[in-house]
Amino acid sequence: MKASKLKTQLPTLLAQTLVVGAILYVALQLFQNTQANLEARNIASGFGFLSVEGGLPINDTLLPYSPADTYGQAFVIGILNTLFVSALSIVLATILGVLVGVARVSTNWLVARLAAVYVEVLRNIPLLLTLFFCYSTLLAFLPAPRNSLNPFGDIFINNRGMFASRPEFQDGMGWVFLAVTGAALASILLIRKSKRMRDETGRGLPAGWLSLGLLAGLPTAAYFLAGQPLAFDVPALKGFNFKGGMVLKPEFSALLIGLVMYTAAFIGENVRSGIQSVDKGQLEAAKALGLKPGMVMRKVILPQTLRVCIPATTNDYTSLVKNSSLAVAIGYPDMVSIGGTIIGQNDQAIEIIGMWMAVYLTINLVLSMGMNWFNAKVQLVER
Amino acid sequence: MKTIGKILLAVLMLAMATTAMAGTLEKVQQNKELILGVSEGVAGFSAPDSNGRWTGFDVDMGHAVAAAVLKDPDAIKFVPLASKQKIVAVSSGQVDLSRGTTWTMKRDGKQGVDFTVVLFYDGQGLMVKKSLGVSKATDLDGASVAVVSGTTSELNVADFARANNIKLETVVFDSKKEAFNAYVAGRTDAFTTDVSQLASLRAGATDSDQHIILPEVFSKEPLSPFVRHGDNQWKDLVTWVLFGLIEAEEKGITQANVLEMKKTSTDPMVQRMLGATGDIGTFVNLDNDWLVRAIQAVGNYGEMYNRNFGPDTALKIPRGHNNLWTKGGLIYAMPIR
Numbered sequence: 001m002k003a004s005k006l007k008t009q010l011p012t013l014l015a016q017t018l019v020v021g022a023i024l025y026v027a028l029q030l031f032q033n034t035q036a037n038l039e040a041r042n043i044a045s046g047f048g049f050l051s052v053e054g055g056l057p058i059n060d061t062l063l064p065y066s067p068a069d070t071y072g073q074a075f076v077i078g079i080l081n082t083l084f085v086s087a088l089s090i091v092l093a094t095i096l097g098v099l100v101g102v103a104r105v106s107t108n109w110l111v112a113r114l115a116a117v118y119v120e121v122l123r124n125i126p127l128l129l130t131l132f133f134c135y136s137t138l139l140a141f142l143p144a145p146r147n148s149l150n151p152f153g154d155i156f157i158n159n160r161g162m163f164a165s166r167p168e169f170q171d172g173m174g175w176v177f178l179a180v181t182g183a184a185l186a187s188i189l190l191i192r193k194s195k196r197m198r199d200e201t202g203r204g205l206p207a208g209w210l211s212l213g214l215l216a217g218l219p220t221a222a223y224f225l226a227g228q229p230l231a232f233d234v235p236a237l238k239g240f241n242f243k244g245g246m247v248l249k250p251e252f253s254a255l256l257i258g259l260v261m262y263t264a265a266f267i268g269e270n271v272r273s274g275i276q277s278v279d280k281g282q283l284e285a286a287k288a289l290g291l292k293p294g295m296v297m298r299k300v301i302l303p304q305t306l307r308v309c310i311p312a313t314t315n316d317y318t319s320l321v322k323n324s325s326l327a328v329a330i331g332y333p334d335m336v337s338i339g340g341t342i343i344g345q346n347d348q349a350i351e352i353i354g355m356w357m358a359v360y361l362t363i364n365l366v367l368s369m370g371m372n373w374f375n376a377k378v379q380l381v382e383r
Numbered sequence: 384m385k386t387i388g389k390i391l392l393a394v395l396m397l398a399m400a401t402t403a404m405a406g407t408l409e410k411v412q413q414n415k416e417l418i419l420g421v422s423e424g425v426a427g428f429s430a431p432d433s434n435g436r437w438t439g440f441d442v443d444m445g446h447a448v449a450a451a452v453l454k455d456p457d458a459i460k461f462v463p464l465a466s467k468q469k470i471v472a473v474s475s476g477q478v479d480l481s482r483g484t485t486w487t488m489k490r491d492g493k494q495g496v497d498f499t500v501v502l503f504y505d506g507q508g509l510m511v512k513k514s515l516g517v518s519k520a521t522d523l524d525g526a527s528v529a530v531v532s533g534t535t536s537e538l539n540v541a542d543f544a545r546a547n548n549i550k551l552e553t554v555v556f557d558s559k560k561e562a563f564n565a566y567v568a569g570r571t572d573a574f575t576t577d578v579s580q581l582a583s584l585r586a587g588a589t590d591s592d593q594h595i596i597l598p599e600v601f602s603k604e605p606l607s608p609f610v611r612h613g614d615n616q617w618k619d620l621v622t623w624v625l626f627g628l629i630e631a632e633e634k635g636i637t638q639a640n641v642l643e644m645k646k647t648s649t650d651p652m653v654q655r656m657l658g659a660t661g662d663i664g665t666f667v668n669l670d671n672d673w674l675v676r677a678i679q680a681v682g683n684y685g686e687m688y689n690r691n692f693g694p695d696t697a698l699k700i701p702r703g704h705n706n707l708w709t710k711g712g713l714i715y716a717m718p719i720r
Contacts, residue, residue, distance in 0.1 A: 241527065331529075344537075
């Protein structure tokens with residue numbers, strides 16, 4: 001029996017081996033050709049340039065950076081910026097997307113229509129245009145540094161960014177962090193205990209309020225006991241611009257707003273289709289049990305919706321990561337922008353393109369893996 | 384977008400056969416067409432006019448070469464290239480000749496291209512709004528500057544700031560237009576690129592008299608058309624056509640009088656150049672009327688300059704360094720003999 005199985009499978013196996021062999025052969029040829037072509041034209045190749053001083057300025061960095069750093073360090077700064085804007089966008093787009101999706105199926109005519117208009121407009125306009133729109137609107141709307149908006153406190157908003165005080169930790173701040181950790185641990189224990197008590201006796205503790213009190217009270221007490229170990233670096237207008245403090249640049253804000261609004265439209269549609277896929281009987285059953293509409297949505301509909309929309313939303317997340325490369329158009333120094341500059345100074349395009357591809361591939365594979373794991377977990381609960 | 388262009392170029396490199404790399408001259412003559420890399424639209428240098436015809440200084444340079452090689456100044460296929468693409472486009476053989484770009488040691492030595500003749504001595508400068516009240520670049524400590532990606536200008540502006548111990552916030556844009564728009568919208572205090580291009584962009588702005596170009600020029604940007612590395616036959620040809628245009632200005636040969644000069648001039652140098660005597664065209668694999676055709680197409684160097692940058696144009700860039708060496712400039716042709 002085994003032999004006959006082998007016999008029927010043999011042609012297939014042979015064909016597959018041949019195809020794989022052919023692909024490998026072509027790949028090898030391409031690689032060798034490229035190498036030979038580069039050599040023949042006296043074009044430098046290899047990754048040696050990464051350890052050379054780049055001299056390229058980057059205006060928005062998460063880590064300390066100066067033009068005296070290497071090309072490799074500059075590229076890492078770019079990767080971090082890409083990751084940062086993508087991660088933040090994913091979180092915000094998910095929140096906005098769920099809201100939009102829920103609004104889409106709202107029984108309130110106006111809310112449902114507004115959500116529909118939002119989805120159709122954002123989904124049908126190229127993201128690049130949305131970004132240009134966000135950026136130029138921001139720039140046109142915001143005043144020059146000398147006429148900064150000052151909504152409250154030490155917050156200043158102008159066309160160079162949003163400036164706020166930066167907290168600077170002094171000695172003794174460790175006690176405050178310790179207090180925060182302690183309060184958090186105590187809260188977790190409290191909530192668990194409350195849950196157990198409710199399961200056993202039907203009556204729990206007011207754990208939410210107690211934890212809140214702990215989380216607010218303990219660190220505050222520690223802060224004052226340690227002698228207020230916190231100073232602020234306050235931004236101040238000096239010369240052309242504000243100096244000091246923290247800043248949110250308009251390029252970053254425009255990119256974030258654009259990505260979030262665009263992706264939220266797609267996620268909203270996923271959520272809508274998910275909600276509509278939940279059997280009507282579920283809704284009726286929940287209503288029959290006397291749950292309020294908000295409860296029905298939170299406890300009955302949305303948990304089942306999530307399951308349906310996770311696979312589609314994974315796609316939207318990966319698209320978002322790739323779309324963040326449009327940052328280059330509006331001056332945000334993401335990985336593609338910085339890589340482009342490195343190509344401009346170095347002309348080792350193939351290496352940089354390879355690095356771009358590797359980084360995007362890695363980010364998106366990790367993201368997909370995480371989402372698939374989450375998906376599997378959510379699916380299992382159903383049983 | 385441009386990224387796609389770059390990837391296509393990379394694929395092109397991958398796909399090209401290793402051996403078949405015929406001489407560019409042969410290829411151009413066979414296809415009866417010169418593939419010229421131009422900018423994506425920089426007024427004065429290379430930009431399409433209202434009829435979609437490419438015009439500008441670099442375009443004239445291409446017409447001269449096409450006239451000399453193909454006897455038809457219009458036998459050109461224009462390929463607009465972003466700053467980031469231009470080097471790879473030439474080194475990979477996608478275009479035969481590229482618009483002028485800064486001649487640097489690295490590009491010449493390590494990036495697979497060869498430079499011909501510097502046709503425009505440029506330098507990077509800064510433009511600010513008059514209302515800012517700044518008169519020199521070192522006053523800009525703490526200011527922000529819009530920069531175009533994919534050129535040496537980021538490096539230059541960072542070096543300038545480090546050398547003068549001032550801090551500049553650079554905002555890097557993919558396209559010149561976006562960078563200029565951000566500057567006009569007030570996102571940045573200044574805008575930096577080569578002075579000629581500052582003039583070109585300023586000429587196109589609605590409030591062109593509200594912007595000033597600061598006197599400091601903090602880089603040398605000798606713009607030279609360039610060709611693929613290792614094709615000496617083609618490089619020699621382009622080089623000498625361009626020298627010919629410069630020499631023509633020195634000798635007073637113009638678009639209008641070139642045929643006349645060929646017949647009547649008694650200057651042996653002019654006779655040689657225009658093919659009245661000798662066989663000088665064959666030194667670079669051309670015929671004897673090579674330079675006559677080039678000058679008939681675009682005139683001499685000075686005529687080319689005035690047509691595109693002169694006082695009657697929107698750019699109005701003074702000749703300055705770009706005057707003939709006999710008039711205090713740097714433009715100098717090697718002897719044609």
